[in-house]
Amino acid sequence: MSSESGSFSFSRPDLSRFLFDLYDYEPGLLRxxxxxxxxVCPxxxxxxxxxxDARVLDVGCGNGALLAILLAAGRIKEAVGCDVHEGALASARTAADRTGRGNAVSFRRIQDFQELPDALFDVVTMVDVLHHVPDGARAQAVAQAIRRVAPGGVFLFKDMVEGPFWRKLAHNLDDLIFSGEWVKQVKTADVEKQVINAGFELVESKNIPRLFYGNTLRVLKRV
Structure with a gap:
């Protein structure tokens, strides 16, 4: 994996191999x-x-795959990954260390979004997190995340699409098998409206198909 002119130069198979090698300490199926x-994830x-050289907060970082990729590519000056699951955070710490740049990132277990670091970041990411949050608590989760975006910084939100039905079903079955949850899709338009009303402008709005799945990506910049 290399970086040229500010962009990664890799194919999906290359990145898949990178993660397969990086996480060789995990059991075979999880690896x-x-x-x-x-x-699946774009x-x-x-x-x-x-x-x-960004300061990044990854909300719901899981086992740290996104942060590991960004660390290996030299994108991160400093980062914090937060999650509710200590087991996932332990894996994320190991992966970060194995990139050779683990000293640039710290990981924190949180029980509530209000426990996110009380600091400002160039980029705050929320990738495949919000559909695991109860419907009535989603607006507050977004509000806490965007509070951590520095002036001129970016909030990056990625989740599953709301349709068509067969892509929605693929995601629901995936989550049912691997997390034991029958999740409810996020209304992306509501998230977008909330963030714009908080003083952000929309930079990118895109739906990205991958295999049977569909991803909705919104990138918003604090103005």
């Missing part, structure tokens, strides 16, 4: 699921919105 994520679209 393969992590390495398959680039074929990391390539996400990374180009991360400036070089």
């Amino acid at each position: 393969r699921l992590i390495s398959a994520r680039p074929h 990391f390539d679209h996400i990374e180009r919105h991360i400036p070089q």
